[in-house]
Amino acid sequence: MIGCGSMGGGMALLFAEDGVNVSLSDPAEEAMDGIIKNAEKAGYHGRVGKFTDYKELCNSLSKPRLLVFSLPHGNVGDKVLEGLTPHLERNDIILDCGNEHFANTERRQEKCREPGIRYIGCGVSGGYQAARAGPSMCPGGDESALNEVLPLLEHVAAKDYEGKPCVGFIGKGGAGHYVKMVHNGIEHGMMSAICEAWGIMRKMGMGYEEIGNVFARWNESGEFKGTFLISIGADLSHKREGDSAPKTSGSKEHTLVVSEVLDKVVQDITGEEGTGIWSNTEAIELHVPAFTLNVAHAFRLASAYRGERLRANKASDNGFPPQELKIEGKDKEAFIEDLRKATYAACLASYIQGMNVISRADQAHEWGINYGNIWKIWRGGCIIKADYISDEILAPVLLSNPKPADVNLLFSERAMKDVRNSYPALRRIVGKVVETDQVAPALTASLEYFKVVTGTDLPTAFYEAELDYFGSHMFDKKGEEGTEEPTEGRHHFEWRPAKSQKGEYGKVWKV
């Protein structure tokens, strides 16, 4: 295990628990000592050892060697690979379990081709708790190498509610890391919608624990049945300082922990993680409309700059704070039901947009993605696990052995039945949000998304006319054949001929 942080440490113990001898490598010796101590405590006697030298580390492994990376993305992995390569042999396998950028993965796969090292890019999900108990695993690259390690991975991976392992070959090249990256993009859309619903309930005067109880109910049945992010929302809402762990410094015993958390999401800016940036960049570069994912990302970026928000608040004479929402009795029940459906609609939008990014990339890179295996790995152990969405929305499409172009859930009558069913609630919630200045960027963007992507008469007609006016960018005309594809229009109108300041005409147009 190269990299013994929160994920690597958990996975090292997970492998040891499964009977595997694990050799650790990490610049921090105390991190390795901590893992060895925990392994001994758990009864995995002598199964975990530490190494500070790559040669000794590689000599400690049976052949073909399996090296698991759990490292920060970028240069670190390149340096580690460079250091290890002289001590590795043909057919050794690297299983990169970090959140690495797929282009780095493919570059390293290329580099490993000549020495015959097989490099698998394997996103893992579920956080550090799942690293210890069994994560969802998303491997891509050399299928023959994966087949060699699959029995081990199937043993340790998370299991879905039918006991099936949440791991399977995703596709060639960097496909595994790509799908994990988009998993995180979907995660961001869902987390944005869920926190927005939480913020709205707070403005309804609801207590933290009362909101937790609402999330617990949402998680029990209906469209949010078995949704990991909703279930942890329910759980965290009740956690108090000193309950199960020493209290956080400066906090009072028994304070609800969530009540003390500041409103900043910073890891895009600190560079700890890159998946949110990469998945949005990919959506834009592949021309996939991903309203919810893009806006969720911008929302967390804006949240990170607290100092700037404070200054802008002052400059704008206290900003535009959300008003209290006074909704009581039966109206409150109905409003919370609308909020549930609206939040679900935004989560569904996130899935639709994420799957569209994956299928577009699959077509571009010809990875031959196994969509049935995406369904399988997202069934359990991962952050976007959502039983209802998995069973009702994803299964009919992803298990039909679809061509990438047919993966678009917007074409699925089953998915669109849910969109139609939740849309009126989403509209009512966004209406209230606008009226009372609630903060709900992902919910609002999702409403716009569904309107736009199903719309057949968009105001972009006027946009196109203006583009042609100043840039002669051409346009298609209503009622013509062959206008469905995103190809350049066939008409230009000379809206205002170019003239010199003296009134002389410039370019002469053929019309």
Ligand SMILES: NC(=O)C1=CN([C@@H]2O[C@H](COP(=O)(O)OP(=O)(O)OC[C@H]3O[C@@H](n4cnc5c(N)ncnc54)[C@H](OP(=O)(O)O)[C@@H]3O)[C@@H](O)[C@H]2O)C=CC1
């Ligand atoms: N945290 C999470 O929930 C999840 C994280 N991931 C991904 O898994 C990877 C690891 O994440 P996480 O465990 O949270 O991060 P950590 O920062 O906790 O762990 C990374 C570890 O790698 C070590 N490291 C740095 N350089 C080297 C090196 N040259 N050789 C060996 N080890 C090195 C670090 O040591 P030091 O601290 O001393 O620099 C650290 O112990 C990342 O790619 C992350 O994106 C994936 C899924 C979930």
Ligand SMILES: O=C(CO)[C@H](O)[C@H](O)COP(=O)(O)O
């Ligand atoms: O990969 C993960 C989960 O799937 C990690 O938890 C990761 O740290 C989340 O970070 P980000 O919100 O920046 O994607």
